[in-house]
Amino acid sequence: MSESLFAVVRAEVARDPSRVFIERPDGSSIRYADLLVLTGRFAGTLADLGVRPGDRVAVQVDKSAEALVLYLATLRAGAVFLPLNPAYTAAEVRFFLGDAEPALFVCRPELHSAMAALAKAVGVPRVESLGASGNGTLMQRLRADGEFDDADRAAGDLAAILYTSGTTGRSKGAMLTHRNLASNARALADTWRFTADDRLLHALPIFHTHGLFVATNVTLVTGAAMLLLPRFDLDEIIHLLPKATSMMGVPTFYTRLLGRPDFDRDLVRHIRLFVSGSAPLSAETHREFFERTGHSILERYGMTETGMNTSNPYDGERVPGSVGLPLPGVEIRIAEPKTGRPLPQGEIGVIEIRGPNVFQGYWRMPEKTAEDFRPDGFFISGDLGFIDPRGYVHIVGRDKDLIISGGFNVYPKEVEAAIQALPGVADAAVIGVPHPDFGEGVLAVVVPRPGDALDEAAMRAELSTQLAGYKLPRRIVFADALPLNAMGKVQKTELRQQHKAMFAGG
DSSP states (O other): OOOSHHHHHHHHHTTOTTSEEEEOTTSOEEEHHHHHHHHHHHHHHHHHTTOOTTOEEEEEOOOOHHHHHHHHHHHHTTOEEEEOOTTOOHHHHHHHHHHHOOSEEEEOGGGHHHHHHHHHHHTOOEEEEOOTTSOSHHHHTOOSOOOOOOOOOOTTSEEEEEEOOOTTSSOOEEEEEHHHHHHHHHHHHHHTTOOTTOEEEEOSOSSSIIIIIIIIHHHHHHTOEEEEOSSOOHHHHHHHGGGOSEEEEOHHHHHHHHTOTTOOTTTTTTOOEEEEOSSOOOHHHHHHHHHHHSOOOEEEEEETTTEEEEEOOSSSOOOTTOOBEEOTTOEEEEEOTTTOOBOOTTOOEEEEEESTTSOOEETTOHHHHHHTBOTTSOEEEEEEEEEOTTSOEEEEEEGGGOEEETTEEEOHHHHHHHHHTSTTEEEEEEEEEEETTTEEEEEEEEEEOTTOOOOHHHHHHHHTTTSOGGGSOSEEEEOSOOOBOTTSOBOHHHHHHHTTTTTTTO
């Protein structure tokens, strides 16, 4: 019996194939019965194109229902799904194709010729295209017959490879198994009380853990429906919210909704759950959202290598600034970064994770894999945090973002929270840049709220009443926006590069 994620989905489909899986903005839909036929047609076509179990299928396409069907068909065929950000340049794609050596690369129709030449240069045997409107060569080759014998896969077989962003060097391919994906989807579905009655508003990208594995897989394993948007569109979100029961987003989604006067309590009276992740949600946004809607946003914590690790409770207090409690089956501990020595409750250290959600390792990087795991199987996340007396996990920043100023450790998130609580502040990022006396100087980059004028000296004076002197930003600079990646995470590497000479004069 197959232990693939698709086998889990098939078992759920059998309960009621007539249910709607995807509803598009134009009102057209795909039912679960249709999904079985479509994935059979796609999986058969993959086999016709030479894809065999264990082969990689690299996909760089726009978000669409057909793209999600291709993801599921890849799993059904026993192959390994490799999603790539549509924003990647040809040079970046060349690296991923050369590293992963896929049997098939599926790209956007308008790039087919250019990508076919690139793929040939790195030895990829087949290139097809798939468009957001259901066009492309892959659709032209699609089998008419939906019958397909599902590949027999073990729980420990690879299901997907997701490349990390590579902000500190070469991108690494995180190898995720069917067990990783299925266990995490079930744990989230139970924790968040998802059922077949749910309708998830899906506006996230699908080349990333959040949109592909969290939002999509939780929907699939519960037989729920999704309202699928090709991208985040405020007008469409406002239009569709009354039809939804739940929504998953990044903090930017929620701050932009709060900027709409028509986003009010009545609009979301049918919603039972708002989830936020992929980047820290400020306590101020959490508070404003609750005051406006009566809903407390549920924040959780995950990463490419592990899927989701913790979540604030569905029933119980959702603590602003905390990512909640470990998910069922997931172990979390705080350790001294260099030695791995477990630290007492309340002390800050590196977050380490063990459980069925934790990835198999980095693609063709055994040395890096060994470096990032403790001998007892805990994965070293690189995130710094602590656990409070109630067991809630709090993240204070990335290990690589830790600022050491004059010998003192400064955790950016603590300073950012203090800044974001000041009147007139829309967003803030705190970084360390070279300083001739202190090694690193604390620098804050602040985005003012529209129409508000902020004063650096006044802000530093107020912050000095809340923060120890060594934590106080030595400079505050203002910007129209912070550089964000597709999931709303601040690109601090870019900020450090921009402001590296700030303290050059002492």
